Amino acid sequence: MTSQILQLRGVTRRYVSRAPYSWRRQIVNAADGVDLDVHEGETLAIVGESGSGKSTLAKLMLHLEQPSDGVVLYRGIPLPDLNRQQWRAYRRDVQAIFQDPSSSLNPRMRVEESLSHVARRHELAEPAKLRAFLAGHLASVGLDPPEHYLARYPYQLSGGQQQKVAIARAMMLEPRLIVADEPLSSLDISIQVQVLDLMRELSRRKRVGFVLISHDLNAVQSIAERIAVMQHGRIVEIGRDIFDAPAHPYTRLLLQARLSADPREVRARLSNLSHARASNQPAEPPSLQA
Amino acid sequence: MRATSVEGGPLLSVRNLKVHLRVGETLVRAVDGIDFAVGEGESIGIVGESGSGKSTLARAILKLLPNVELAAFEGEVHFRGIDLAGISERALRDLRRHRGFSMIFQDPLGYLNPTKRVGAQVAEAIGGESSTPVGDRVQKLLADAGLPSPSQVVRRFPHELSGGMRQRVMIAMALASEPVLLVADEPTTALDATVQLQVLETLRRLHRDRKMAMVIISHDLGVIAELCDRIYVMRAGKMVESGDTLEIFESPKHPYTAQLIALSTRRHAAPVGANGAFPSEASRPGAAR
């Protein structure tokens, strides 16, 4: 029997907003009747374009927002029904990293202070050993020497370093699942690779699962075991091999829209283009014409 | 359009450009001795990561840097043979106004006036004679920039438009002066993949139909590969490599270039690899749901 750490059943999140220049109120379903299981230890990716509802799903999983309809379950228990002990377990088991690393760390606290608050709250180490504990976790995400980073304010760190601190903060609690909401999009490509590698290694070594939310299919392809495609608040496709055998037309559209830096594909594209120029025709696949 | 040689002198030529900025108390050598050239109707790309100086370079050659931060500005920048370093403010404005150069930026929302309708802003870019011909020109520009139903877009405010549409409005405004050179700084970075493709197609069409030279600045090699005939690779204020797009992609000479290309393509690596990064399928609990 598989173990699901999180489940979403019929989850809907409605926003009521007014369209400009109109009295009519618009109801937007950021999430629309979503059913999803997150298995223990798996790396699940949720992809989609902006406005697809994937960030909303992350917030719902983290109980940062409540569903208008439907229910989010932690180990089979609806989140609103968790008792005190279960709630603490949920908050330890399910952690998060966010998109903009510079705003996910408190700008007015040094790294050590930020991390200490969390560590003390969950009693992760005795006060005398706290500093060494934090240093150990910073080192484990590749921030070496850790003391250097403990003393820094977030603005003194690069985006990649900030994101690694955020990962360390999440990993300190030894979670079973990390919900990562667009953790790569603010980072340079070389740093993205580092962070992806880090996530992959943590997944393997510590058996922690990831829900990786991203609009970047390329990044996701190298790490995800299952991929869910979202559009307009709904999951339109979910599976293991959507890259090779996409079933839904929207998935196909997303896959086609990827740009490649692979030399072979570049060569093919460029020769396609130069042939097109020679015969004076546009070369783009007709399905993507505006 | 592939210009294998630059005939009759390049449209834009930059020689030994140095731009040093004062940030707080530190001196930042943002651009540290750069040479490059853009021929008529050519499309070149400048690729580099954040901090490489590529954005500073773009702003420097178009003289868009705020004076406050400038610690040093050396070197030569020639546009159509005119030395940009020495010309007056008015001459520079004239250059920008007609058949000169234009620039579009990464974050259109930050560059559009949130309190003015789109049509009014494009009209301002054209030059502000208030008569009907302007209205027609505005709609034509918006259509050229690839916006469907320009007559409706004209009445909208920037925040009512999607990211891709805002970017096209910026393109329309940039086209108002009928530039012979368009500089685009990370034109598609904030956009979704499908929208990005459309905007790139628009830029490619404009490049082809108007014979407009382009300088595309991006950290995304895919974008550069789509649009550019020649590439310059920047790192820490210096050019480390330059050359024909295809040649660079197939056989990069500088290790940094090779690393950039490798990193971009490595992300396509299949999840289950020979290095055993993932446990085997058999031990993974759960069937696909």
Next chain:
Amino acid sequence: MSELAAPSAEPRPLARAWRNLRTAIGNIAHTRHGGAGCAILLLLALVAVFAPSIAPYDPLQQAQASLAPPSLENFFGTDNIGRDIFSLVIYGTRTSLVIGLGASFGALILGGTVGMFAGYFRGAVEAILMRVAELFQTLPVIVIVLLTVALFGSNFWLLLAAVILAIWPAEARLVYGQYIKLRRMDFVAAAKVADLSTAHIMLREILPSAIPPVIVQAALDASVAILIEASLGFLGLSDPNMVSWGQILHVAQDYMTVAWWTSFFPGAAICLAVVGLNLFADGLNEIVDPHLRGRGLQP
């Protein structure tokens, strides 16, 4: 850089706060207006503290000739019952500074708390609290103080309370706006996910980032408080046992044409205090703003 040997590289919070304060004041003093503001406030503070030593006479003593113009015995002249105006103004500094700082502090506490709760919790809490703040903002303070004094007589604490009630809504609105903006930031979400308590999030996470514009407002509030107190004194509503600048003006209004010094010097003192506080607030604003704009939020 090996800091592992040191038990803690972090000085204790209080020591750190004191060092930050000294740096901040140094920074303020270096801005264009802040330096002047600091100088004026320092002067006023010294005058207030050393009043007994500076004032040549007991301010309430009616020993001199009445309505005497400024002279060597009475630098600022005397009022209609023979009190030395110079001494009155000196002692009046105490009252004004206490009211100014006290009311500003009180408004900060009251308005800050209301704004904090309204901005963080939103919903019904926000609606109720901000309506209350608006209510107080529309109340005519002077009328209310008039009523209260008529009913209960005037005393210092009543006046202080009145001024606080007049200025707290502006502070509340400011803090409210800050909290609405800051509660959406990712580090607050991260704190929630880490199960940190609501009190911790409101006070330790958000508050330090919310403070910079708030202290600028507090400095301005102090100048407003001084003006309000002067108005109330001018109308005769202030505590008769305390010397205040407004009170001197209240007495002086009948003699403005014959004895200009009775209204000029207290008026000048009020002016000086208000200008000093505004310049200080300008300086505060300058050191607070460029930080926020330049490199993202940073201390």
